[in-house]
Amino acid sequence: MDSVGWMALGATILIASTLMDRLEQQHINPYTIPGLLPGLLGIAMIVLGGLLALRSWRRGGVKRPPSNPTAQDRAQRRRLWMVIALCMTFDVALVGHGLPFWLAGWIFVTTSILLLQHATRKAAGQKLTARVLLKAGAIGLGAGLAITLVFQEIFLVHLP
Amino acid sequence: MLQGLSELGHAYLGFLNFTSIFYGLGGALIGIIVGCMPGLSATLCIALLTTLTIKLEANDAILILICSYVGTLYGGSRTAILLNIPGTAANAASCADGYALARRGEAGRAIGIATSGAFTGTLFGVLCLAAFTPTLAEVALSFGAYEFFWLALFGVTMSGSIVGNDPIKGWLMGLLGLFVAQIGQEGLYAHNRFTFGTSELAGGIALIPALVGAFGFAEVLTTLADPVEKKLVELRDSVLPRFREVAQYWRTVLRSGVIGVLTGLMPGVGEDSGAWMSYAAAKATTREKELFGKGSIDGLMAAETGDMASIPGHIIPCLALGIPGSAPSAVLMAAMIIHGIQPGPMMMIEHPQFVYDVVAMTSLATISILIFGLFLVKPLLLVLRIKRTVLMPIIFLLCTVGAFAGASRLFDIYCMLGIGIGAFFLRRRGYQMAPFVLGLVLGGLLDKSLRRGLVLSDGSLAPFFTRPISIGFATVTIFTILLYAPAFKALVRRITGAAGRGIGSLFGRASKIKKEI
Incomplete structure (x- = not known):
């Protein structure tokens, strides 16, 4: 469940970073576009979220029955x-x-x-x-x- | 060398006046009271005091904050000993032996040992602070964008790996902190990122409201969600510090002091790691292993010396590199910036005297805790009798003031609420806040360093991996991440064999003991 949230957040950040203004009309250096680091962070979040999902699947987390609250x-x-x-x-x-x-x-x-x-x-x-x-x-x-x-x-x- | 000593002497003389001593003792007293209350952390104490002291002179304000930092961690041992609840996370290692001594009717002795361990630990840390900060700052002067990029990444990676038991969750929190730091106007072209057209978000998420939320409001919710009030152990014997036991266990004191300072140097690791590692090291080397967890003097001395020595240890990278060693030191760094002092390599050039002033302030904090340890133990215990249902609403009131006071924006209060609720639920799911805080602090540095570095190298990644200091940071960072891959871990174990087992087992043992207790 956590992993899905992290991957969704990572994907949202990545998409928003890709769509972010690249300030081409200001003729800035292309390596300094504002969306560079956020995009990389989004990718890292997707990867780590995926690892979390993989680990949870290996441990059988998906099959675990819900606990009854006291x-x-x-x-x-x-x-x-x-x-x-x-x-x-x-x-x-x-x-x-x-x-x-x-x-x-x-x-x-x-x-x-x-x-x-x-x-x-x-x-x-x-x-x-x-x-x-x-x-x-x-x-x-x-x-x-x-x-x-x-x-x-x-x-x-x-x-x- | 001689100039350094003269500046140090000048700093000590500068604090020998009534106002400074009053502020120092007041800060330490507030810290001890906050530390005594389970659930209230050093981070919250410093964040709230930052807002309270915002109109004071820089040196007076920082003096109060440093004394309260030292006081909070020292005060937390009382709760650990008398209630078996750590006052702050750093005192968790003191619970087992401290509470066992208290139940045997030796609560006063346990508090005395905690006082003497705290005093000697902080004093040892102060010596390291005075000796290493100027040297480290001089080395850091040669750092460029590439080195700072790796240093920021190294900090978040290390914090995520060591804090808590799950590196993936730690790194995810670090990434979240780095992302939150990107919200608002970026540093190169003042372009708005993730602001959705709102002027409030353009200013970014301020550090103090975020920390008050993550460490204050989240703690209020945690404490009130568990309504059980624990019974206090009676204090019958003398609480005077036991310096004879410091002499008897000098090896433990020295070893824990070194471990405390070294863990303090690691970015975002926190004081509790210093305590747990010192405790694990003491348990590994002692002749009285069977007493550990059942009232061992050696164990209690190691835990208290380790966590207190890590405070000056955390301040060293904060001053010299601008990289905080822990969440409380992150707030301390923010407070320095608010008062016009920018920590980092340029500090030894712009404010050379300030480093020595901090050494003098930490020394004053050390003396303050000794004074309160000698004279005010029993009256301060009355604080422990206040009901949580009474205390926590008042703490929330202070959280609201703390979040608002920095910039007088209602938006900061809403940030504090949102981050606090988020932090509470994330913590319940095993996510730690320290990597998030470090990410929040280092996000701006990481962004600027990456883009500046790429401009300087014209888009080439080579300088990030070829400059000597960059290679060092890059190797450790990538190595730390790869250690999570089982195949790589097995390979490293095979290669390093017995040589690496020593350090590895210290980390392993510390987390094992933590889990057991």
Whole structure:
């Protein structure tokens, strides 16, 4: 499966490099065309992808039956996609659209801690308490304010 | 020679002031704290600190980064000893013996040995840094486009071969890094490559956001995907460094120091190779083989000395050739460029004092870890009690700031996200990030060197294979690739016989022990 992806990527790079402008109207030296190295990299990727496919075929990788995920695997996968969704929402929707960074940070950190702790506690048969909610809110606010203060005010780094 | 010593003395005197000592100790402390937290790497620490120190003077900023680099690797041993989880990849070799000692109630002793090994290892590396960097830079002055082409290719090939257990996957990651480096305006004619007409891609994929994604966001995902919190071993005995044991195991210290520096010189190999090879060499020569993995002082000393000695080792090619020895040194190199210092052969001409400044900075970092090893072990362990579910969202917040701060572009944040998610899934499938990083750093050099070389030779490939230094690099690179072909490997074994078995078995043994542990 990996090998097919690598070979496809290599072929795409090779085709794009071949079709790339050779700057003939600028009368450049033909050995310095911009697509030279990318084209060679594409060829190398196809060759190595092919070797990967050959090795996998020799080891019987194609015939291997798919493994059945356990309940733990499923929980881990759910948790992973939740974290990816949280991080993408923060970076794509909250940051850089007018919301102050400390506020965006507060919302993100608090929500993440609560959702992650909820998942852990649910597995242990426990519920989120008011104390946990308050603690998460305080940590989120502290993190948002501290990062803004240190980066923007002390070290004069521009924040999104 | 005398001029070098005078510049070195001048560099040491230049750092003997309150501000430099404060920055040095602060950088080392941040590094130790980051190193203590499993999942946070030296690369992430340096990348985040690069953005934080962007407005400081060049020497102050680089001092903080070098001290944090040394501090992170030293701090990682605490987690290895007390939790049996390496704080950074380089500390994995310390887990078996360190944790075994901790479970016997000798956690303090193990930390003391780690401190003394780290101190002597870094000190040995600093001596090599001072002695070899100017010489190597002078040799590199004779390099032309052909030599740099092979050097870049050699770096990616070596990194792909040694890091991880699968050279094909390593080389593919190297190729991917080289390709990503081609995105944007190319260096000769400012022609846009693979930009799809977008102005953001014309600037290329910046190194810091890419590294923050590959080593920061990917680590956040890895850590949060596995929610198990491990229990800390109690610390009861003294944590003072054991210099008597350094004297007792001086052969191990010296051997590991040499191995650490030599592995550091290899491009993109990483600090963990220094640790594993030193550990394997110690196991091969010791009289107490049965103790290895069960609390061997020799093993722990070898692993810690090897990984710490490789730090100055990684800085040597970074300064002299402009080729980073590891992912953290790649960020360090990027930080130097941001602050107007271009590492490479011209450094000894343009900024001759800077090489000696780096030696002084690394010495200060060595002293800093000794100070924290003496006085701040127990309070720093409180960091290990912070829950991952609390820590990781804050780390992601820092990753976002780190990706954005360099160029103030939202596009860099999206790059960090994309590369981070990609790196996470690739790592799960056994692909290593070090060759990718090296490819990303060396892609521009490879492209320019190839095309300039072809212009100079009017399209002839002969100079790539006939100039003396080119022949050396070309032979090693092609040999490394061909070694993967079973028929060629068998032929080499038959020819070299016992002579080559020594070095080969060291590599083999290191990866075997790595797999066992």
